[in-house]
Amino acid sequence: MESSSRRPGRFPAALSTGLSVLCAAAVVLSAPGSGFAAPGDDAKRAGRAVDRAEAILEHATATARNAARRLEAATSALPEAQKRVATSSGLVAAASVQAATARRKADAARASYRVIAGRFAQAQEHVVEARDRVDGIAAASYMGGNFATLNVLVGARGPQDAMDRLGLVDQVMQKQQESVDAYLGARRTARTEQDRAGLAKRAAEDAEREAVARLTAAKDARTAAQRARAAVIRLAQSRRSALIVARSQRSAVLAKYEAAKAEEARIQRALRDWDDKSGDGGDYVGGNLRMPVHGWKSSSFGNRYDPYYRVWQLHAGTDFAAGGGTPIHAAAGGRVSQSGWYGGYGNYTCINHGKRGGRSFSTCYGHQSKILVSDGEYVRRGEVIGRVGTTGASTGYHLHFETRFDGVPRDPLNYLPGCLC
Numbered sequence: 001m002e003s004s005s006r007r008p009g010r011f012p013a014a015l016s017t018g019l020s021v022l023c024a025a026a027v028v029l030s031a032p033g034s035g036f037a038a039p040g041d042d043a044k045r046a047g048r049a050v051d052r053a054e055a056i057l058e059h060a061t062a063t064a065r066n067a068a069r070r071l072e073a074a075t076s077a078l079p080e081a082q083k084r085v086a087t088s089s090g091l092v093a094a095a096s097v098q099a100a101t102a103r104r105k106a107d108a109a110r111a112s113y114r115v116i117a118g119r120f121a122q123a124q125e126h127v128v129e130a131r132d133r134v135d136g137i138a139a140a141s142y143m144g145g146n147f148a149t150l151n152v153l154v155g156a157r158g159p160q161d162a163m164d165r166l167g168l169v170d171q172v173m174q175k176q177q178e179s180v181d182a183y184l185g186a187r188r189t190a191r192t193e194q195d196r197a198g199l200a201k202r203a204a205e206d207a208e209r210e211a212v213a214r215l216t217a218a219k220d221a222r223t224a225a226q227r228a229r230a231a232v233i234r235l236a237q238s239r240r241s242a243l244i245v246a247r248s249q250r251s252a253v254l255a256k257y258e259a260a261k262a263e264e265a266r267i268q269r270a271l272r273d274w275d276d277k278s279g280d281g282g283d284y285v286g287g288n289l290r291m292p293v294h295g296w297k298s299s300s301f302g303n304r305y306d307p308y309y310r311v312w313q314l315h316a317g318t319d320f321a322a323g324g325g326t327p328i329h330a331a332a333g334g335r336v337s338q339s340g341w342y343g344g345y346g347n348y349t350c351i352n353h354g355k356r357g358g359r360s361f362s363t364c365y366g367h368q369s370k371i372l373v374s375d376g377e378y379v380r381r382g383e384v385i386g387r388v389g390t391t392g393a394s395t396g397y398h399l400h401f402e403t404r405f406d407g408v409p410r411d412p413l414n415y416l417p418g419c420l421c
Contacts, residue, residue, distance in 0.1 A: 063252075067245040085228040094221075099214035106207035113204045116196045257313065260393075263343045264316065267364075268407035271350060274337040275360040275406070284356040289331035289415045290382060292365065293399045295322030297420060301411040316409035317366070317402035318416075324369060324397040326388040331363045331401075331416075333381040336373050345400065346392025347371050349385060359405040363412075366400035367391050 299319035303312055334353035342348040347368035353361045369389025379385055390397045403412045413420075 063245065063249055067242045067249065082232060085225065085232055087228075096218045099211065099218045102207065102211035102214040106204065106211045108207075110204045110208075113201050117201075119196075260344055263345070264314075267342065267345075267350075268404075270338055271352075271360070271362055271404060271407035274352065278335070278337075278352070282354045284332070284354040284361050286332040286353065286381060288417055289363065289403070289412075290329065291320075291416060291420060292331045292363070292401050293320050293322050293326055293328050293388060295320040295326065295388075295399065297321075298398055301409070301413065314409070317364070317400050318412045319398045319400055321396070321398045322388045324388055324390065326397075326399075327384045328365055328368060328386040328388060328399055330379045330381055330383045330385050333379065334362075336375055336377045336379060336385075337362060339371050339373060339375055342366070342392070344393035346394060347386070347389065348392075349373060350404070351379060351385070356405070360407075362404045362407075364402040364404060366402070367394045367398060 297318060298321040299315060301315055301318050303314050330351055332351070332353045334351040337350045337352045339349040340347070345366040347370070348364065348366045349368065349371055350362050350364040353363065355361065365386060367389055368386040369391065370387040371385070372387070373379055373385045388397055388399050394400075401412055403410050403415050
């Protein structure tokens with residue numbers, strides 16, 4: 001929990017810059033391709049921002065906290081949404097170009113297939129013609145063509161006539177062989193053209209499938225771009241409405257912070273009064289404090305300036321997140337100086353450990369679900385004194401742990417183990 005002045009700082013700071021970010025969002029909406037980045041873990045980033053806003057606003061009104069959650073979630077998600085607009089717009093352009101290229105490739109592949117298919121058809125015709133000639137030769141041989149050739153030679157009237165007739169026979173046989181060779185060549189050509197036609201057909205089919213896929217990708221990218229633009233619009237609207245709500249809560253939030261300051265002053269007086277009544281006490285000799293709870297640091301000690309409300313707020317301790325009911329241990333031995341309900345601190349316990357550096361040294365424990373010690377009781381170092389809760393001005397289970405000197409809070413990390421373990 002924040003002491004008198006905890007936790008408005010980051011939320012109002014976001015408020016003060018909200019209008020400028022909304023203007024930036026408007027620019028993105030008018031020019032969706034203006035930025036570029038790959039999608040990232042915006043959901044986690046938004047979640048962390050919401051956690052920070054809730055921690056800062058523990059003293060604010062519930063309405064202001066809800067507005068802060070919406071504002072921080074929208075603010076954190078907006079950059080990623082803007083990047084998605086740019087990314088998807090770029091994908092639309094790229095996919096459209098790829099689709100057009102694939103379509104031209106498919107058209108060219110189909111044209112090539114038609115040309116090769118035409119050559120294959122011609123080659124087939126040549127095969128038929130050559131086969132017909134070879135079939136005629138085979139039929140003539142079957143019907144006695146060889147005897148007719150022999151008769152031509154036998155009927156020669158002399159050597160010269162025989163030589164002439166032998167040349168004629170040789171020409172006929174050569175023509176027959178050429179017909180056979182032409183048939184075989186035509187068949188080889190036809191097979192080659194058939195293979196080429198098959199390859200061209202597959203290439204055309206592949207190109208057609210690619211063109212369809214590219215066109216589908218372009219349509220999908222266009223749909224994604226439309227969704228991304230709609231998301232940016234929704235985020236901008238959410239931010240705008242959150243800003244309106246937050247501004248309307250200004251007076252109520254400032255009143256809460258004034259109450260927290262008064263509460264912090266009351267705690268300091270109570271610790272000083274207890275010290276005056278109990279006497280000086282002994283010196284603290286315990287060395288570093290032990291960790292009061294098994295958890296992890298969720299918020300640090302320190303002053304924060306709120307530029308929206310123009311006030312300083314102090315988070316008077318360190319928060320350690322832990323599950324509800326987790327045991328809380330005394331950081332050192334000492335006597336309980338106060339325990340009970342303290343407004344925004346909820347169930348709150350302080351233990352006096354004696355003098356340290358000449359000043360009264362105390363540790364305090366806020367937001368407990370249950371207090372297990374009572375005023376005046378002596379507790380040992382490590383003794384369980386309460387349970388983690390979320391009482392008072394708290395937005396989640398954690399221990400608000402303080403170290404105070406003469407009632408004034410100091411950074412607990414200076415007195416805890418460096419490892420926080």
